[in-house]
Structure formats: structure tokens, C-alpha cells
Amino acid sequence: MRFDTIIIGGGLAGLVCGIKLQKAGQKCAIVSAGQSAMHFSSGTFDLLGRLPDGTEVESPLEAMASLPAEHPYSVLGVEKVAEYAAQAKEFFAECGIKVNGDASRNSWRVTPTGERKAAWLTLGDFTPPASREEKIGNKALIINILGYLDFNTKFLADSFEKQGTECRIASIKLEEMERLRKNPSEMRSTNIARVMDRDGIWEKTADQIKTLIKGEDIVVLPAVFGLKDASVVEKLREAIGIKTMFVATMPPSVPGIRTQMTLKSEFEKAGGRFFLGDTVTESTADEKGQIRNISTVNFNDIRMEADNFVLATGSFFSKGLIATPDKIYEPVFGIDLTYNEGRENWFNTNFWKKQNYISFGARVDADLNASIDGNKISNLYAIGSVTGGTNALYEGCGGGVAIITALAAADRILEKK
Ligand SMILES: Cc1cc2nc3c(=O)[nH]c(=O)nc-3n(C[C@H](O)[C@H](O)[C@H](O)COP(=O)(O)OP(=O)(O)OC[C@H]3O[C@@H](n4cnc5c(N)ncnc54)[C@H](O)[C@@H]3O)c2cc1C
Structure with a gap:
């Protein structure tokens, strides 16, 4: 050859x-x-x-x-x-x-533990703060998917609150995720993303998120969307209707x-x-x-x-x-x-x-x-x-x-x- x-x-x-x-x-x-x-x-x-x-x-x-x-x-x-x-x-x-x-x-990416690290090019999923100190919003709703352990909402809330953002933590439950949830080792970012990529699921997700918003100006979600292509990330953002920030999870990395x-x-x-x-x-x-x-x-x-x-x-x-x-x-x-x-x-x-x-x-x-x-x-x-x-x-x-x-x-x- x-x-x-x-x-x-x-x-x-x-x-x-x-x-x-x-x-x-x-x-x-x-x-x-x-x-x-x-x-x-x-x-x-x-x-x-x-x-x-x-x-x-x-x-x-x-x-x-x-x-x-x-x-x-x-x-x-x-x-x-x-x-x-x-x-x-x-x-x-x-x-x-x-x-x-x-x-x-440099801009400043938010790590899975809520720290800020210098970044150059950031995939379109993410919206990195322009400075280490910049607060992400006045009131944040940090949302996890029930049973997902690689997204630490508490760490993130602690770090955002230090910068002056009031935080509330909530979770969504999707029946399509139940098969994964029965076995915690299946509840991994890539498996979740595969479910989210299916027709109709991201719409359901957006609907649930919208019902949870109570006066917040930003929604924070784990980056577990769009394994095949990034379009679901944009569609979800649009459907949620307020500023939506995706934060990297523990590996494996769906955007990566x-x-x-x-x-x-x-x-x-x-x-x-x-x-x-x-x-x-x-x-x-x-x-x-x-x-x-x-x-x-x-x-x-x-x-x-x-x-x-x-x-x-x-x-x-x-x-x-x-x-x-x-x-x-x-x-x-x-x-x-x-x-x-x-x-x-x-x-x-x-x-x-x-x-x-x-x-x-x-x-x-x-x-x-x-x-x-x-x-x-x-x-x-x-x-x-x-x-x-x-x-x-x-x-x-x-x-x-x-x-x-x-x-x-x-x-x-x-x-x-
Ligand atoms: C866990 C981890 C996370 C990181 N995260 C980031 C990040 O978020 N941002 C950032 O800027 N940098 C990050 N880095 C730094 C990272 O090293 C670089 O960003 C970059 O991705 C490295 O790319 P690479 O192609 O040089 O090597 P790698 O990505 O390591 O790829 C090397 C490839 O070579 C293959 N290979 C090895 N030996 C052989 C062989 N003999 N024959 C055939 N194939 C072989 C391997 O299987 C692998 O696929 C991270 C590094 C690590 C280890």
C-alpha cells in the first residue's frame, strides 16, 4: 500500500x-x-x-x-x-x-467543577465568560437529568454564587431515560446524548425545562446534547427561549x-x-x-x-x-x-x-x-x-x-x- x-x-x-x-x-x-x-x-x-x-x-x-x-x-x-x-x-x-x-x-471556560480556565477556541455549544470574574447572569437555574452523576450541580452553584449569581438546582425526568437509569453505569454522557438525539426527545426536554423556569435569566445544562451533530444544541437553545449555557461534564465528552x-x-x-x-x-x-x-x-x-x-x-x-x-x-x-x-x-x-x-x-x-x-x-x-x-x-x-x-x-x- x-x-x-x-x-x-x-x-x-x-x-x-x-x-x-x-x-x-x-x-x-x-x-x-x-x-x-x-x-x-x-x-x-x-x-x-x-x-x-x-x-x-x-x-x-x-x-x-x-x-x-x-x-x-x-x-x-x-x-x-x-x-x-x-x-x-x-x-x-x-x-x-x-x-x-x-x-x-483568552476567554474563560467553566470546568465541570465550576472553576474557570483560559480558553482559545470554544465549540459553538459553549458560551465562555469573557473574564474570570464575569457573572453568568443574575439568577441561574442549573438543571440536571435525574440519575446522571457526572454533572456536579452543587459545585457549579457554589462557584456561580461566589460571583454573585443566585442559583437554583432542579432536575428533569424523561421516561425515555428510564432504561439507562436502572443501571447507573449506563447513565453516561454519550448514552444520554444518543437518547437526546432521537426525534421528539429534545422537544420534550425543552418543554420540561420551560416549566421549571421561575424568573431566572439563564439556564445551565450539562453538555450531553448532539453526539452526531450540533444542531440539537441550537434547537434546544431556541426552544428554551432564555440564555442557555452548556457546561462540560466529566468524561466522556459529547462535544469532543x-x-x-x-x-x-x-x-x-x-x-x-x-x-x-x-x-x-x-x-x-x-x-x-x-x-x-x-x-x-x-x-x-x-x-x-x-x-x-x-x-x-x-x-x-x-x-x-x-x-x-x-x-x-x-x-x-x-x-x-x-x-x-x-x-x-x-x-x-x-x-x-x-x-x-x-x-x-x-x-x-x-x-x-x-x-x-x-x-x-x-x-x-x-x-x-x-x-x-x-x-x-x-x-x-x-x-x-x-x-x-x-x-x-x-x-x-x-x-x-
Ligand atoms: C484527558 C485529556 C484531556 C484533554 N483535554 C483538553 C482540552 O479540553 N483542551 C485542550 O486544549 N487540550 C486538552 N488536552 C491536551 C491534548 O493533549 C490536546 O488538546 C490534543 O487533543 C492532543 O492531540 P494529539 O492528536 O496530539 O494526541 P491524542 O489525542 O492523544 O491522539 C493520539 C492518537 O494516536 C493513537 N496512537 C498512539 N500510538 C499509536 C500507534 N503506535 N499506532 C497507531 N495509533 C497510535 C492513539 O490511539 C490516539 O488516537 C487533553 C489531554 C488529555 C490527556
Whole structure:
């Protein structure tokens, strides 16, 4: 099997890169082992929420100048990052995904526990407050679905009340949900969303919500609507008739999974081949060190060949990086990584502190090329959270690094032609 480019990993980074390449006329394949971080996503993409020294960031593009040289944004150059950040909104719009937000100023998403975190692009479901302090309304009605445990109404009410919003908590009960409710492990966001997607159910939901409103100016709901497409979210908003705010739930993330599925179908519509549930196990290089082909579990001894390869396998969470007691390695190509020697430097025993291991990953140059034993591999690119030099969790930049490195790597590949 031969392609122009093979992408390993079909999460946010792999899909964005694949769509851009495929739409530009390349013949691409994505091989992806399984779920990605999108299944756990908050529904927002973060660009930069905090500097490595802990300084909170209001204007991501301005703050990037203070990032260390090894950060992927510094490696690409802040001007380039600004260009790709501007392209990203258009990219999602072309894929039929509505996003709001601006790279010049962070907005503040509400987390499932009611905290506020800096956000860049926010899926259309959400209406992030413009500041950390902004109150969501004067009187909020926080509504849950009876029996659903992954939406903590009390935490949300406590946090909204601190900002001066009077809150009331209520729940709705739908007979169509009763089969799920009999078994609490079935009462999960994706199962609820499947029921809500059925004809007539969101109308019933809206009717029940309307009868519960008693002078409130905002309704707060869990983001468990629209697994297939976001239209039900808009329809529900319109039917409720007052400001309606959806808040991310504990995983799985309905908006995240919808986005993943939409991007995958956009890639396939453009003619890309997506091999889901397959794992790339090893690669072969030629005498000049260029990668020639890869093998996968499902295709066994049938090699997949390409001119270029993109590694988008994620961090430890997705098994893009592996840690043993004494070393950290990248399992497909064995590329060079940036990481602290000495296991004691990998993590802080205080779980809540910054964890160094999250910043470990592929060492890349300005072309996003990876290296093996110090030798640049000019047809191998590393993108997304497999790249090192940034602590996505601490700095709040995971989505941004994934999208921007993906767009940049696609350009580098296209420039070669
Ligand atoms: C739980 C969690 C939640 C997050 N939430 C957010 C958020 O809300 N907002 C935000 O901005 N950032 C978030 N992040 C940061 C996140 O890492 C990035 O936003 C981004 O989604 C990462 O995308 P990725 O494509 O680089 O990696 P991933 O999403 O991890 O995808 C990697 C893919 O590669 C596949 N893979 C791995 N090895 C192989 C192999 N050998 N062969 C084939 N396939 C392979 C995996 O199965 C997976 O599908 C979150 C991260 C985690 C871990």
C-alpha cells in the first residue's frame, strides 16, 4: 500500500494535518489505534493559559515571546504561530465545526467543577465568560437529568454564587431515560446524548425545562446534547427561549467525540483512508536514514509505504510515549526525545504540583522534523502532544500545540512538492 503521506495517530493533530494535506491533493492515510484525548476534551482548545513560571496569560500571542526556546511555539516562531492560529477558525468552519474565540485574548471556560480556565477556541455549544470574574447572569437555574452523576450541580452553584449569581438546582425526568437509569453505569454522557438525539426527545426536554423556569435569566445544562451533530444544541437553545449555557461534564465528552467524528468524516470525504483500531508497530529506514515504510498489527507483513510520515501518537496517555522504570522512549521510530534524566526528576509526589513528565516528548526542529541519534529525518514529522518542550496541562496549550503544529507540518510537506 502506497500513500503520499501516512499519519500515525488520528487524534486532533493527526486529523487536522490529514485534512489539510488531503484537501491539497495528497493521498493520505491515517492509522489510529483507538480513542484520543478528544474523547475527554473540555470542548475548548487552549492556546496558552499560563507561562512555565506560573504567570497567568490574558493575551496568548503577546505572551508567547516569553516562552522558552524549546517550546513548539518558539520553535515555529511566534509570527508563524499567529498565522496558523488565524487559519484555525477558518479550518474548523470549512469542516462544519463552529468555534468561537480569538488568539489575541483568552476567554474563560467553566470546568465541570465550576472553576474557570483560559480558553482559545470554544465549540459553538459553549458560551465562555469573557473574564474570570464575569457573572453568568443574575439568577441561574442549573438543571440536571435525574440519575446522571457526572454533572456536579452543587459545585457549579457554589462557584456561580461566589460571583454573585443566585442559583437554583432542579432536575428533569424523561421516561425515555428510564432504561439507562436502572443501571447507573449506563447513565453516561454519550448514552444520554444518543437518547437526546432521537426525534421528539429534545422537544420534550425543552418543554420540561420551560416549566421549571421561575424568573431566572439563564439556564445551565450539562453538555450531553448532539453526539452526531450540533444542531440539537441550537434547537434546544431556541426552544428554551432564555440564555442557555452548556457546561462540560466529566468524561466522556459529547462535544469532543462529535468533533472527532466530524473531523474523521471530513478527512474521509476528502478521500483520505482512516485505518481505525490498528497500531503501527515498527518502521524501516533506507541507507540515508529516510523512513520508507511502516508495519501495523492488522496488516502484519504488508508494509505501508509513503514519501512522508507524520507522528501524531500523543503523549503517555495515548501510548505515543512509553515510560519504563529507567527510560522514556517513543515506540514506533525510536526518535530522540527531550526528557530529564533520572526518574526522580520525572514527577512530583504532590499530585497537584506541576509534573515534569508531561513536558517530555519528541525533539523537533523548525521544520518539525524528528531526529534519530541526532540525525534529522527529513521525511518524518512529529506533531501534537507527542512533541516535547511544553507542559500542556500546566500551561494550558494542548489544543493549540496540536492544531498549530499539524497545520505547520502539512505546509512543510506541501512546500516540498
Ligand atoms: C484527558 C485529556 C484531556 C484533554 N483535554 C483538553 C482540552 O479540553 N483542551 C485542550 O486544549 N487540550 C486538552 N488536552 C491536551 C491534548 O493533549 C490536546 O488538546 C490534543 O487533543 C492532543 O492531540 P494529539 O492528536 O496530539 O494526541 P491524542 O489525542 O492523544 O491522539 C493520539 C492518537 O494516536 C493513537 N496512537 C498512539 N500510538 C499509536 C500507534 N503506535 N499506532 C497507531 N495509533 C497510535 C492513539 O490511539 C490516539 O488516537 C487533553 C489531554 C488529555 C490527556
